Amino acid sequence: MTKYIIRRLLLSIPVVFAMILATFVLIQALPGGPFDTVGERAMPEHMRMIMEQRYGLDKPLYEQFFLYLKRLARGDLGPMMRLPSQTVNDIVAQTFPVSFQLGILAVLLGFAIGIPAGIIAALKHNTLLDYIATFVAVLGVSIPNLVLGPLLILVFGVYLKWFPIAFWGADPPFILGLFPRPTAQFWHHAVLPTVTLGTGLSAVVARLTRAGLLEVLGEDYIRTARAKGLRERVVILRHALKNSLIPVATILGPLLAGILTGTFIVEQIFALNGMGRRFVNSVSEREYFLLTSLTLIYGVMLVLGNLMVDIMYAWLDPRIRYD
């Protein structure tokens, strides 16, 4: 297994490398640069050239990329061109934990609701409960974040005034650089964004769990377990559940990477200082290094997520073996 993990990690290096290379090249291909305007007016040509020279933007692309890699080897993700007082490392340190915390909470909520709901729907297959659960699940999948976010803000934030309508409840510095201080204010602020993100997720998880469990329950070994006289609960929890979670694990990898690096819609709606928003804004602001570094982080998370999913496959279904 360890050899497999090492091999996967080594194989993923070229993929991530190609990803950041492609991003670096593509964003430089966009017309315009980071120093085109000063406020509302265009920056004078000679000043623009000086600024670009300062960040090495006048060099040929391959040389720029090579310099980027050299800096990367030192752990420096690059400078912020429009915010000279901060570096990309600073921005990542501020924004990644927020996206991470939100993402983890949303995933936990999604699974906490989705898996039991899917199990119940599968067990009470074809009854009213199943239809209701399926309907609610499709509804949860269909209401986009765009709509659910403002709706929740309106109902719970404005009318009922139960929860605050914007901002994240924890500011840097974070514990271990990543975790928030679990104060009441944190949880208070965290509810609405988490529910917005987590509802769609729990709907997807519920549908997959239900489908997977339905399929597994028809298998022979379940019949054997029942024939052995085991209690129904043992049959399901010990024998059926692990295998039925395989479709869920499949979507988990890319999903985790996406959610952990920020969903810009939710961050925009709740005015959270997260990675997703920075990501989108960096394109229009032409922050080359920020975008490349964020893509790098996203790529790494994707690789780790997929790897984790494959390891989970092996745990869920012992018939799957890697060597």
Add this chain to the structure above:
Amino acid sequence: MAEERKVEPPAELFPRKGRSPLQDALREFRRNKVAVGGTAFVLLVVVMAIIAPLITPYDFRTTNTNYTRTKPLTPYIVTTDHLPNCHWAGTPLEMGCTVFLAGSDALGRDLWSRTVYGTRVSLSVAVVAASVSLIIGIIYGTISGYAGGRVDNLMMRIVDFLYAVPVLVMVILMQVYFKALARQGATGFMGLLIRWNKAMGGMLFLFIALGALNWIGMARLARGQVLSYKQKEFIEAARAIGASNARIIFRHLLPNVIGPLLIAESLAIPGYIFTEAALSFIGLGVDPPTPSWGAMINEGYQGIRSNPHLVLVPGTALTLLTLAFNFMGDGLRDAFDPRLRGR
């Protein structure tokens, strides 16, 4: 001459008319009431999009600074002046009162007609993006699956690599590129595309971006299907009687292969609708004044406390359309799944 007796052949020689799998699936689909409801709603929306000019009393583009942010169904008195100068001052309603069915947005445009024309945007995105990704995916997957060997290997390697590319990054990059290009203007082919895009209200580039980035799943599916059908006897028979490759592909493989792909594509349609709305939400979608529900939510979001209808109307429309497509896609998938037959 003996009269010819009509001899009835025994009934077993002529079995009852058989049912094709397609008819089976359609029957299953019809039994699924939710799916039928979803399809009906989609059809209703299509009709609305087509007859949009008939059901919208006001043009979706006309701004009017006298009517900004009006509430739904609230009448505004119109005077005989050319520029309506209306105040709700408790005076009795006169003839020709302006009533916005769903209120108006911050620029005084009718929300109802913007929502109705927004159906055109969402539906076109759904259809075009789905078709583009389906066509590219089928072509790529069929070539890869049918060719086999090194070609197949190479093509799949490329696909595996492209699979890792974050779709959202690429879409955002493409959209920013297109918009910057449109601002600058260009000659030749690009210029033609830019003019075409402008004529379509900014939708062409969006179609290209969305369709060109989601074909990978289709390609994989198509290849899998082609691989599994390639070995079957009827293909071998066709080849034995000298059918050309093209004929085998078009006449024998594609009709069998296309079924699961259509279903997969219709399941992806809600994703396209949502992506278009999300892109418009951050300003990277269609160009104003083309109405897009995502852009409308973005505009209305700031004033959600005082004017919730600015967000709720397009939001409800978006949700209902996505819901309908989801039900339809689920119904299609369940109807064609042989394991769920005869539940």
